[in-house]
Amino acid sequence: MEVGEGITDYSVENTMSSGEIDVVKSAFIFGGNASGKTNVIRAFQLLRQIVVDGTSSELELLPRYTFANESGDTNFKIHFTKNGNLYYYELNYDWDAIINECLTMNGVVIFKRTADEITMPPLIKDLKESLRVNQPLLFFAQTNNVPEAKEAYEWFAQDILMPSLINNNLRNQQLFRPLHTNPELKEKVLYFLRAADFNIKDIKTQEVIVPISSDPDKSEKVLLLHCEHEGPDGSRFVINYNVESIGTQIFLLLIMTILENQHNSKLFLIDEFDRSLHPKLVTILLRIFNEWNRTGTQLIATTHDTDILDAPLRTDQIWFVDKSYDGVSILDSAFDFNEQSIKDIKKNYEDGLYGADQIINDAMMKDILGISDREEDTRYGETV
Incomplete structure (x- = not known):
């Protein structure tokens, strides 16, 4: 959500300062069906679930959502602000154990955990033996009233909104x-x-x-x-x-x-933002989250509606998800394509310049439907 260097369009309407960092108020993720757009939302949902719910016993498996159900670790890294403090949180885990975990506030380490060593907050340094191997330390620390952990936990619990x-x-x-x-x-x-x-x-x-x-x-x-x-x-x-x-x-x-x-400053995560809404209603919602937004709220949304690209947006607010031949989703910003103006993005996206498109094979579809090229040409008044 950080602004792209050198972009000055709609700076007042669509950007804001969070401490010393300038960020955009909204970001829109484009891509074809099954490209992986929704996985961006699911990633936030999964991380929030782990932090907020914790675990009830060492017998409980940690929730995972891995690519192709592979057995590798799950790793999250996130920066966020709460009450003017800049937090960095990292979590790496497997089915049954936390492998690495770290929380910093304004550059100061609050706690750090590896498979071999745990640096506990001073307030609960004597409770190290009570921490389960599959229990997020962020959950454990806020339960025991560590102020920084409580504030970070509240961001996950209260400030992430996912209206379905x-x-x-x-x-x-x-x-x-x-x-x-x-x-x-x-x-x-x-x-x-x-x-x-x-x-x-x-x-x-x-x-x-x-x-x-x-x-x-x-x-x-x-x-x-x-x-x-x-x-x-x-x-x-x-x-x-x-x-x-x-x-x-x-x-x-x-x-x-x-x-x-x-x-209140919130993070809205919305899948299929424009679903079944009249274009004028979409326009009003965009103004609510951008131009009329005075609270520090942010929006991350997935969409198929290319008309959104006609709205007063910046290139650093537009993202594309495309799949590799191996089925791996790649997330790119329009800014990474050196686009300085929003005007050309719609046409370039529809022309497939950024990938993230739905590639339809007409020939295969006609083949399974039993439609020949000659039959199609005749139907449209053409002769071969």
Whole structure:
């Protein structure tokens, strides 16, 4: 998310300072289907899961998501800021053990761990023997109230937001619980929906108790969400959230999440950002995350919509994912192609200059469908 050297376009609107580092407010990842775009989001999701959940015993295997299910180690390195402090965190692990782990704050080592040696924070230096081999030290240190570890842990636990834009079933409606508990937030969401030309006059929430499918003898509370609309004669009618259009579901979820966190610095990770949204709604969301963003929030999103490249963006906000012949995903920035202007990127990308494209073999498809070249030429009024 660091800015590209020498790029001055939209510096005020699309970039911000984080300590001594200048960063972009949003980044968009392009690539064909099955190219690996979603894996960028999954990587954050996996690292967050390991840090936030820890392990319950030495018998628990650490979660992994390796290329082609290979048996190699999993390695993460990440820089982030929290409350003005710059953190660096590294984690390297196998199925059943942490191999390397390190946390620094503003260049000072808070803890460091290898397979042979552990440098514990002074506050918990006597608890070294209590640390399990498969327990992240970041989780262990924050549990024991090490201030720097607590702050870093809070970034993973509270500041990474991944609103799911697909499969919004009954269970996922729990994401809308703030609308049930915060009337002020609900009014803001309704105001925004009216401004965006959605015919939603009210949002109704209701808690119901339903049996757990895996154990019918037990039950759980589930939140039901309904949207109230106005008919042509002024009458009101209610539609269940699940049967609203996909675009309405997505926009409602995004706007609620954005407004709930509008005064806090967050990292939004969104897969298929533009899914089923009108281009004008996509434009508004881009302005929210870039031009109107005053809180230090950042967005990393995957997309197929090349029209986003017509928006006021910088080359250092555009990324491409392409697969090698071995099936390995490679992530490149448009800035790495020495592109100084966003204007040429759309055409170059559509022409396949950066890779990250969907390569369709028409001849193979016609062959399996039994369509000959002569038949196709005749259909379009041509003769051979």
